[in-house]
Amino acid sequence: MKHYKESYYNEFKNQIESSGRDLLALEAKIGDLKIETPSWGYGNAGTRFKVFTDPASARNVYERVDDAALIHELCGAAPSIALHIPWDSTDDWSGLQQYAANKNLKLGAINPNLFQDEDYKLGSVCHPNPAIRQKATDHLLECCQIMTKTESNLLSVWLADGTNYSGQDDIRNRKHRMLDCLQTAYKALPPDGLMLLEYKFFEPAFCHTDIADWGTSLALCRRLGKRAKTLVDTGHHPQGTNIAYVVAQLLDEECLGGFHFNARQYADDDLIVGSNNSWDIFVIFTELIQAKELASDVAFMIDQSHNIEPKLEAMLQSVLNCQSAYAKALLVDYDELHSTQSQGDVLGAHRILKDAFETDVRPWLAHWRLERGLQTDPVTHLRQSGEVEKRVRSRRD
Numbered sequence: 001m002k003h004y005k006e007s008y009y010n011e012f013k014n015q016i017e018s019s020g021r022d023l024l025a026l027e028a029k030i031g032d033l034k035i036e037t038p039s040w041g042y043g044n045a046g047t048r049f050k051v052f053t054d055p056a057s058a059r060n061v062y063e064r065v066d067d068a069a070l071i072h073e074l075c076g077a078a079p080s081i082a083l084h085i086p087w088d089s090t091d092d093w094s095g096l097q098q099y100a101a102n103k104n105l106k107l108g109a110i111n112p113n114l115f116q117d118e119d120y121k122l123g124s125v126c127h128p129n130p131a132i133r134q135k136a137t138d139h140l141l142e143c144c145q146i147m148t149k150t151e152s153n154l155l156s157v158w159l160a161d162g163t164n165y166s167g168q169d170d171i172r173n174r175k176h177r178m179l180d181c182l183q184t185a186y187k188a189l190p191p192d193g194l195m196l197l198e199y200k201f202f203e204p205a206f207c208h209t210d211i212a213d214w215g216t217s218l219a220l221c222r223r224l225g226k227r228a229k230t231l232v233d234t235g236h237h238p239q240g241t242n243i244a245y246v247v248a249q250l251l252d253e254e255c256l257g258g259f260h261f262n263a264r265q266y267a268d269d270d271l272i273v274g275s276n277n278s279w280d281i282f283v284i285f286t287e288l289i290q291a292k293e294l295a296s297d298v299a300f301m302i303d304q305s306h307n308i309e310p311k312l313e314a315m316l317q318s319v320l321n322c323q324s325a326y327a328k329a330l331l332v333d334y335d336e337l338h339s340t341q342s343q344g345d346v347l348g349a350h351r352i353l354k355d356a357f358e359t360d361v362r363p364w365l366a367h368w369r370l371e372r373g374l375q376t377d378p379v380t381h382l383r384q385s386g387e388v389e390k391r392v393r394s395r396r397d
């Protein structure tokens with residue numbers, strides 16, 4: 001909200017309180033939403049066709065920490081950074097941790113890389129060759145050790161494993177190979193560590209992927225133990241999938257570990273979350289709020305790569321869009337919703353969600369920021385701050 005006035009907030013407050021809601025109680029919950037941003041969203045990234053370089057982009061893990069710290073400073077809602085191994089590897093983990101802490105940032109989920117090595121052409125933990133599987137397992141074990149060094153409690157596993165042609169490999173055997181490797185890593189997790197198992201229905205494999213959907217991830221987590229949970233990447237479903245349904249199922253099974261938020265048009269596009277799926281994100285948050293303590297440990301992370309858009313602004317906008325969807329979900333009167341549902345009032349219940357979704361929460365969030373010493377419009381502030389130009393100068397010398 002570019003030209004915020006306190007009268008906008010007062011009008012909003014009157015509107016909400018006239019319907020009998022305790023706005024301040026809801027307002028106190030806005031800060032509960034913490035979104036982790038990914039180190040890989042700050043560096044140059046691209047498609048299979050071309051990587052367009054951005055002169056402001058971060059070149060190493062310290063610069064990526066600088067960028068994540070700036071996003072948190074601007075929005076007050078992104079206090080940690082997810083790391084990718086080996087892209088973010090360093091010889092001095094405690095030095096990196098201290099560097100981040102000095103900037104009010106924590107090191108977050110550790111993401112192993114089991115897809116970028118020549119050896120992984122036919123898979124990693126599912127590979128037919130036991131030596132390759134051992135190499136993949138060793139990498140997972142190394143990541144568990146890094147978790148201890150960085151005091152991270154999440155090992156966030158995404159596998160590119162799969163096949164391109166029917167008959168290429170034995171699907172059930174691949175599953176058993178994968179379980180063997182993952183079990184070894186599971187046992188090496190730090191005492192408070194969780195393993196998050198991400199699924200994706202296609203790409204880079206096109207005939208089958210070894211963890212294609214939430215049901216497969218759930219089944220694997222059940223085999224591994226209570227500290228293995230499913231990670232939902234909002235870009236990893238076939239067109240038309242109702243992700244809120246998936247979220248509700250995983251919450252009820254006590255197996256929802258976290259999210260990778262982003263938006264998609266056709267495939268795994270990694271676009272700015274909320275750019276074209278704000279309703280979906282809103283409905284996901286209504287499920288999380290209704291699940292109460294079942295959702296208390298769910299990790300919220302962004303997984304995006306910014307190809308043509310300015311990276312800092314894209315990341316900031318993503319966090320703000322999550323916050324906006326969450327604020328709208330807080331406005332739903334769940335008691336009224338449940339009573340309307342029990343009366344079988346199809347559209348009455350639907351309208352309760354729509355009313356909350358269509359409420360303009362910008363004055364509310366601007367006010368929330370002001371109370372915390374933040375700028376009411378972080379995006380405009382970033383554009384005027386000179387931070388991007390400063391990066392162009394210092395990073396391209």
Ligand SMILES: [Mn+2]
Binds near residue numbers: 233
């Ligand atoms: Mn992801």
